[in-house]
Amino acid sequence: MTALDSAVAAPAIATLAVANATDGSRELRLAGRLDAYSIAGVWWQARAEVQRMRDRRIVIDATAVDYCDGGGVAMLVDLLRQERPPTAPVVVRGLKREFQTLLDQFDPASLRAPAGAPPERLRSVEEIGxxxxxxxxxxxxxIAFIGETSSxxxxxxxxxxxxxxxxxxxxxxxxxxxxxxxxxxxxxxxxxxxxxxxxxxxxxxxxxxxxxxxxxxxxxxxxxxxxxxxxxxxxxxxxxxxxxxxxxxxxxxxxxxxxxxxxxxxxxxxxxxxxxxxxxxxxxxxxxxxxxxxxxxxxxxxxxxxxxxxxxxxxxxxxxxxxxxxxxxxxxxxxxxxxxxxxxxxxxxxxxxxxxxxxxxxxxxxxxxxxxxxxxxxxxxxxx
Amino acid sequence: MPADPIIRVENLSAGYDGAVIMRNVNFTVNRGEVFVILGASGGGKSTLLKHMIGLYQPLTGRVFIDGDDIVSAEGEARYAILKKIGVMYQSGALFGSMTLLENVRLALEEYTALDDDAMDLLARTKLRLVGLDAFAGHMPAELSGGMQKRAAIARAMALDPMILFLDEPSAGLDPITSATLDELILRLADSLHITFVIVTHELASIYTVADRVIMLDRRKQGIIAEGDPKVLRDTSDDPWVRQFFRREAAVEPA
Structure with a gap:
């Protein structure tokens, strides 16, 4: 199936279902099509879930994902890069191999938002100055130009x-x-x-x-x-x-x-x-x-x-x-x-x-x- | 060829907005050679060139053109140095409101006492040298990019300078046009004994025309290699320099 066929055949939506797994971890089941147009709804839901469950292991089950491009990968990287205790990691499971290759090109830890100082805000006095x-x-x-021109x-x-x-x-x-x-x-x-x-x-x-x-x-x-x-x-x-x-x-x-x-x-x-x-x-x-x-x-x-x-x-x-x-x-x-x-x-x-x-x-x-x-x-x- | 420096760059440091791009750069260009400045994009090649032709003021250092320092020269002394050089800018920078002939004639009108016919003939011979005498009456906008660059070379040669500076002569040109330009450079260097200083990163062109190259690197803020390009390709100690000359994909330079 070509990319075009899949774009036509598959409904352009992504879905997220949340469940508790038997081993005590939290499972986020992603399904459907992950691209820049479809992920807006599930992205914030998934991120909220990851941030809420700070002490539990989180498994992102992507078995049912049938399309994932740069947009989808960005979402997965965002979920993986969240700061978490070592006992409660976030892992991705079941992603198709071609999508996994894409995801492997990014190191989530290096994409963490820098904790640098917020940009300096100028006070009004300084602005006026x-x-x-x-x-x-x-x-x-x-004035210099007038001089140059006159000469x-x-x-x-x-x-x-x-x-x-x-x-x-x-x-x-x-x-x-x-x-x-x-x-x-x-x-x-x-x-x-x-x-x-x-x-x-x-x-x-x-x-x-x-x-x-x-x-x-x-x-x-x-x-x-x-x-x-x-x-x-x-x-x-x-x-x-x-x-x-x-x-x-x-x-x-x-x-x-x-x-x-x-x-x-x-x-x-x-x-x-x-x-x-x-x-x-x-x-x-x-x-x-x-x-x-x-x-x-x-x-x-x-x-x-x-x-x-x-x-x-x-x-x-x-x-x-x-x-x-x-x-x-x-x-x-x-x-x-x-x-x-x-x-x-x-x-x-x-x-x-x-x-x-x-x-x-x-x-x-x-x-x-x-x-x-x-x-x-x-x-x-x-x-x- | 016995070393006979025509350009001497001494302890040149350059930068803008507080950021230093190069620190204490030293090199010489010998009379009659084709000298190429190399480096990655954004490496400061064009900046160095603009310091050598006196457009930018360096933070420190001096640039001697045929014995005179262009950095400190002012007024008549500066004009005397500028008459020894010609510059071809990256975009050609032909004057858009003038025909090719008028572009080439401009310097003649300003600096010589020749009559109209003589100036026309002189300008036409320069256009002839770059193969554009048939387009003397055209406006720059009517020409292709390669033709504009050749016309810019003709204009730079209007007063028969000792040194020609070319900023990216082959950028954006197809291989055939760019090879034609290389051939033109070699021909001019041979027949008129003009010294060339060329900024480029076209490898094919470098191997064809360059007698000597220097290679700039922004991280090291200066020259990382100097010499014959083929020798550098085969024997340089710097892995990044070898990669550059062999056109290999980037492994982060040491």
Whole structure:
């Protein structure tokens, strides 16, 4: 009978019957099929019996077992490995020879659970300490990375012919040109929605026209640069981390290093230059589209587009435009830098690249908001 | 061949996360020889290789490449050493966004003042050496594993290094492809007098190419055998070394 036949013919169940033998030992009679699917029920029953009868000899009668595989053997080994006094051993009897050969390959005594100390549990204070240490190390790495990148960029400025411009233009296309549709969509909707949300209540006071100022100021100074940057952090920051991370996993970074080519100069500098070139342009683009979005709402509120633009022109100064655009280079360095850093930090393994991309987006956005806050504070102090 | 060391490893100790993998390892590689680092899986072969090419910082010790210590070298001095070596990584590690030709050209673009045509021709000759000039315009992902490894050798040779390090050149390849690689190694060693340092555990390949081998063992944290592989197979005192060379099943090593 082949294994398949027996699997079909025999009912896939295991049974256990307990009896007292005439010589005073306890007998556990196993029958049927012992495999990983069928033993769950009898295993704990048998183990409970073995543990309960600590002072009696236990005979496991396996005469009626007609199939036993790795799962069944594991159960038998488990019963045999229980700690017992020498006068009351556990023995297996009547197991068919082919199954016995399998069982003989294991020494139950060596498979006893080690009585080692339970794993050390960290106290909450210690946990906090460790977490703080990780944060501290991360900050130190980021500072070191800023230094390394700055020196590489300085080198690039002094030796522009050593920069791989082909890679820079390619990245510009990826970061800039290909991001135009999504930046357009988001900033258009942003302008439209801000205008609509504020126009409805302001209309009660007949002040719809001032919505133009609100849209103009908030888009130019704040939302244009910030939303563009957040979009790019999700788009390009994650892409940088994934690209460089994959290169690291494939040992391509090692290959660069042993070719004497510094990965920071080679991969990071080109991406930062590309971001520096494109992010201000994208921001300007987002400003224009956002104001256009506001105009669409205004027109639907019966305010002529010329009146809307004139109102913006009166109150919104060119200085506000510069205040927004001045943030763009800082945001560009942040997005590209963090994306590249997280990529370089990628560990090995399949999930590592995903983790790096996630970390690039999360820390990118956090830093963006922090830096934006710093800008707001500086502008307040300088009365801009 | 008179002994003329091109690589000298002195008192190298290596490890990570507090665990020491090898302690006070000493050996030399002679100019022009094919030198093979052997050992069981997880025995520290690739780790040793990465210390020899300066990717990892050892706990102690020094690695002299053609007289200069790569461990302490920094900046320009380090680049000068790196120009003398080429490395083929286990996975090939070709740059996935570049064609084969661009992969080979990269080092030329960075280090030489040649014009475009000259660089193309040079890169093509390197691909020719490994039999891949017909695939110059292909991306790495379009090639088989064996071809990627050969292309990686071509890239490693771009600047005609004195020493080529190969990490598991025949791992995962069929016997014919792997024999082709062996033949390529011998041909390059003969015609260009390149010194090879190879990490592998393919016995067939070892007997074909190796002039000298060292064998690492993690438990002993160092070298347990050194010499000609055929001699070691027949005369080593260490039963485990003999087993390894005869490809016998493991009896726990002493």
């Amino acid at each position: 460790r977490a703080a240490l990780i944060v501290e190390r991360d900050i130190v790495t980021q 590489a960029i300085w080198y690039a400025i002094r030796n522009p012919h050593r920069v791989r411009w082909k890679d820079v233009w390619y990245t510009c296309e990826q970061v800039g040109v290909n991001a135009l549709p999504i930046v357009a969509l988001i900033s258009f909707l942003l302008g439209l929605i801000i205008a609509f949300q504020s126009a409805v209540p302001m209309r009660q006071y007949g002040a719809e026209l001032f919505v133009a100022d609100l849209v103009g100021l908030s888009i130019l100074r704040e939302l244009g640069p910030l939303m563009t940057a957040i979009l790019l952090a999700g788009r390009s920051g994650a892409a940088f981390a994934a690209e460089i991370g994959t290169m690291k996993v494939n040992e391509e970074l090692n290959a660069l290093t042993t070719m004497g080519l510094d990965p920071v100069r080679f991969l990071v500098v080109t991406r930062i230059i590309a971001a520096l070139l494109t992010v201000p342009l994208l921001t300007l683009f987002a400003d224009v589209i956002g104001i256009f979005g506001g105009a669409v709402t205004m027109v639907s509120f019966n305010i002529p587009i010329l009146a809307y633009l004139r109102e913006i022109d009166t109150l919104v100064d060119v200085k506000d435009l510069w205040a927004g655009l001045a943030k763009a280079p800082a945001f560009a360095i942040l997005i590209a830098g963090i994306g590249c850093l997280r990529g370089l930090q990628t560990q090995s393994g399949a999930s590592a690249v995903g983790i790096s991309a996630t970390r690039a987006v999360v820390s990118g956005i956090i830093l963006l908001v922090v830096v934006d806050g710093i800008y707001a504070f500086i502008y307040y102090l300088l009365d801009i």
